[in-house]
Amino acid sequence: MRHDEDAPPAHTPAPAEAAPPSPPVRRTARRATGRVTLDDVAREAGVSAITASRALRGTRGVDAALAERVHAAAARLGYVPDPAARALASAHSQHVAVLIPMLSNTLFVELLESVQRTLTPAGYQTLIGVTHYRPDEEEALLRSYLAHRPAGLLVTGFDRTPAAQALIDGSGLPCVHMMETRQAPGVHSVGFSQQAAGRAITEHLLARGRRRIAYVAGQMDPRVMQRAEGWRAALRAAGCHDPALELMDPTPTSMALGGRLFRELMARHPDVDGIFFCNDDLAQGALLAALRMGIAVPQQVAMAGFNDLAGSDQMIPPLTSVRTPRAEVGAQAATLLLGLMRGQQPAQPTVDVGFELVVRQSS
Amino acid sequence: MRHDEDAPPAHTPAPAEAAPPSPPVRRTARRATGRVTLDDVAREAGVSAITASRALRGTRGVDAALAERVHAAAARLGYVPDPAARALASAHSQHVAVLIPMLSNTLFVELLESVQRTLTPAGYQTLIGVTHYRPDEEEALLRSYLAHRPAGLLVTGFDRTPAAQALIDGSGLPCVHMMETRQAPGVHSVGFSQQAAGRAITEHLLARGRRRIAYVAGQMDPRVMQRAEGWRAALRAAGCHDPALELMDPTPTSMALGGRLFRELMARHPDVDGIFFCNDDLAQGALLAALRMGIAVPQQVAMAGFNDLAGSDQMIPPLTSVRTPRAEVGAQAATLLLGLMRGQQPAQPTVDVGFELVVRQSS
DNA sequence: CTGAAAGCGCTTACAG
DNA sequence: CTGAAAGCGCTTACAG
Structure with missing residues (x-):
């Protein structure tokens, strides 16, 4: 069954006589009103919004009893922080952009899964970008992801366009290179030779x-x-x-x-x-x-x-x-990045996880 | 080389005599100031922010000459819209959450790539969620992704927890089910039997x-x-x-x-x-x-x-x-979702893409 | 340790 | 077709 292009959609209600002047109905949700906000939580807990914000984020310097009250209020109301508002106010999202060449090579799937196992529990969300081994695609992805103000970057290897490198450097974001290692000031990498x-x-x-x-x-x-x-x-x-x-x-x-x-x-x-x-x-x-x-x-x-x-x-x-220990690479790279995002100086900027020969009957 | 826990970081500058009262340095970028905003573009183009916004989004009802000027100004300044601000103001991001069971089955990798080939050019960014075939993980992913106010949802199949289903329904977001088909009012799916x-x-x-x-x-x-x-x-x-x-x-x-x-x-x-x-x-x-x-x-x-x-x-x-035509499923599901996100009534809510026997010598 | 004010960068809804 | 005002929901300084 097909509708004519110009025919009105089948679900349009017949115009009622004395219809109230309701705003035009949108297909998508209108939670502008429904949403539980930080203010709601603060009111429920009897504190200011700032204190609620600090308690929820686990910032130290909040009275334990107050923090407890805030958490209880948040749970009671089913409060979920708005990542967009948070990103806008703080200039940083909880996203980590992960750039890999390809998903059809299971190597990178395993790398990715390992990265997520470390990053997700820490409260970060991975933004997966597949470059298809194309420097121009990587550059475009970088440009697009950087607009989302990620908290950190995980990239594959060291070979990229000068523009892409400039985007990384110019962002000032913590960045860890995966799969290869390179010793250089300010460069972080986890991999093997x-x-x-x-x-x-x-x-x-x-x-x-x-x-x-x-x-x-x-x-x-x-x-x-x-x-x-x-x-x-x-x-x-x-x-x-x-x-x-x-x-x-x-x-x-x-x-x-x-x-x-x-x-x-x-x-x-x-x-x-x-x-x-x-x-x-x-x-x-x-x-x-x-x-x-x-x-x-x-x-x-x-x-x-x-x-x-x-x-x-x-x-x-x-x-x-x-x-090749890709799970190890993913875990260590994510851990290293986690430290950098917290402003810590890493024990070692370069981690060589090595590799292992598996000799079977074909040789 | 290891730093002692309590030692000051090596890069701390020696305190200068008459140091200006600069704010504490943060490791991450401070683009709060550097960022080119919509206001900058509007000023450069000699229009109001709203008009610039409308021109950039391609909303119809903007004078062609003005729109041209705005685009030129944006290009000149290298303006990149802030997705967080946009999501906060409009209550919707340009994200589409895609939930698949597993990445180690190349079936889903091909499905995903196909989805992205359709969604990316349309200006949407996919938020990839891997459920590992676990209903509880799917539910958690849904909860977390919904907080990001995606513009739409792409999910695999129809079997999920009641809570997960309630999250989808309650969101009011357009949602397309992939890989299986099911005829039901308000349900959209692309797959095969x-x-x-x-x-x-x-x-x-x-x-x-x-x-x-x-x-x-x-x-x-x-x-x-x-x-x-x-x-x-x-x-x-x-x-x-x-x-x-x-x-x-x-x-x-x-x-x-x-x-x-x-x-x-x-x-x-x-x-x-x-x-x-x-x-x-x-x-x-x-x-x-x-x-x-x-x-x-x-x-x-x-x-x-x-x-x-x-x-x-x-x-x-x-x-x-x-x-199994997973590329076809991905493309059609994404296209269907695109229509729904634009508020269109789809020609058909259910698309059966069929399957094909490939007979080789093993049978 | 806690809070009132301001602002992040956009878009919505309302006028004209 | 264009715009001034308000607000989305948070956090960052700055005070106390």
């Missing part, structure tokens, strides 16, 4: 006796490039670095891409005996492709992934990977 | 000559139960429903769980010749387990999943599944 992790997993393949080790990657974001750097360093040190074995594709990673890149690689370089994939989904796809092609893993080609994602332990054979 | 989809995929297995068809599920959320209902209906109609072949686990779905449930099922019922999994990750895990156990798919056991997730087409053999 992507390059060291890339180097470690490559050295593991070398220790397995492999010499023709390829690096296969998708997405090509900054961290993927840092892992490549680690791969190069390890192979150069071992004297068997071949730039031709570096296969990168800007497409987002997926099992399908992994299968395709693996077939490409083996067609071009049949002598490859080890592969380091920048992300587990690529490796999973390659593992299945190898099974289909009859290429023995690890006998003919050893494989290792990155991030130890769900399902990697279920593969045939189970996949060797690098376990 | 989970039961019909469950029935259709089961009938497909029946058409392949299978008679001992099991339903294997995790999570056990309302939609998983509706699919079970479809499975039952199809088998009853075919005269071969066996309740013993219904294997459900409350654990979140994963490849590992799929492998485990598959082994359990085959141990208990070696005669099973077809399996419908409530989600593709379960089926993927089962497929790998079958490969490991030497059980031929589809010869001995045909398998079908649900949602056609990433990787299912890469499996050995490629997995038959039900493609």
Whole structure:
């Protein structure tokens, strides 16, 4: 059923004879009146609005008995503070803007969940921004979120447009960088060395006796490039670095891409005996492709992934990977930010949470 | 390096002799003064604040030339409206609260991205709430988000606590339900029949000559139960429903769980010749387990999943599944909500986007 | 430790 | 079509 564009909406009431001069009805709620305000709570508790405000916010310097009365009154009336009014008056919301590249990589979902587990109980609300690995989108998100006067910022990595960086710096807001670390004055970060992790997993393949080790990657974001750097360093040190074995594709990673890149690689370089994939989904796809092609893993080609994602332990054979402690990163970054938002000087501005090799049968 | 708790922060400046009576320095930005306000824009454009406000919001009834001047002035000054002030004055923010069960199921990530692709260009900001399939968490999120006076609500399905439902109803806000459909006065929904989809995929297995068809599920959320209902209906109609072949686990779905449930099922019922999994990750895990156990798919056991997730087409053999149009659901739900927020009567309060069988070699 | 006044930056409702 | 006044619901200074 469709209404004609110009036809009056079906629910319009017939005009009554002596209708009272009521204001036009809006579809949405009109709580302007209904809302329980701080003044209501203050009146109920027999104190001033300021005292009620201070008691509710837990500001010290309020008589315990009074505070008790205020809390009781608030509970009785079902008072919920208005975040907009609070933000307007104090110039800061209880929002924390969290900028991550992508939600389809479960890595970032786990990071996010961990951040929220720390921030939510502390009374902060996360404003989730997905940049799709695009610097221009990150800049736009930053611009839009900054208008909401967040209390703090959580961002991924260090690579962004100068304008985006200027927005962060100019805001003067506490900001913690996640997933990578960098030592610099006034810079806060929680992560690990992507390059060291890339180097470690490559050295593991070398220790397995492999010499023709390829690096296969998708997405090509900054961290993927840092892992490549680690791969190069390890192979150069071992004297068997071949730039031709570096296969990168800007497409987002997926099992399908992994299968395709693996077939490409083996067609071009049949002598490859080890592969380091920048992300587990690529490796999973390659593992299945190898099974289909009859290429023995690890006998003919050893494989290792990155991030130890769900399902990697279920593969045939189970996949060797690098376990990246994203939950730890999220928790520590949020905790660090919490301290900064309270005006505290952090014990350490940079936290390296490390990484862990998970050696399974694919290598 | 660690600072002693009581030591003064390292950056405290030495007290100057004739220091001006400046206010105490705060770590965070003090834009109270710096901020460009609507009044600045109005002054720059030579109009009143109201006119500037109306011009910027695109309210009709502003002289074109004036509006042009206002926009130019805003651009020149780099004016960014303050969402908090706007929300406080108008009793509504530009937020839309989106409540989804989980981010680790890529289904919901795709749904969300699609919602944002529609809402963001329209000037709305999504407030993402993850309920973890827990009614109490949903209720708490609703309470907290409603305080932010969102302009609209997007929720998943219809099953929630009475209190949560009362919050939604009492808010008077436009609300669209996603993933399921339900015909009821004043209720808006975009989705498809989970039961019909469950029935259709089961009938497909029946058409392949299978008679001992099991339903294997995790999570056990309302939609998983509706699919079970479809499975039952199809088998009853075919005269071969066996309740013993219904294997459900409350654990979140994963490849590992799929492998485990598959082994359990085959141990208990070696005669099973077809399996419908409530989600593709379960089926993927089962497929790998079958490969490991030497059980031929589809010869001995045909398998079908649900949602056609990433990787299912890469499996050995490629997995038959039900493609659920979550991007379509997200787009249509957001569009419907947009109309409601503008006070329009929707052409149809319920949109069924359907589903599609994707038959591959596993069945 | 408590409070009266002012103001945050917008929009609503009312006039003209 | 445009505007002056009032107010949204809080918190920030400033006093006492």
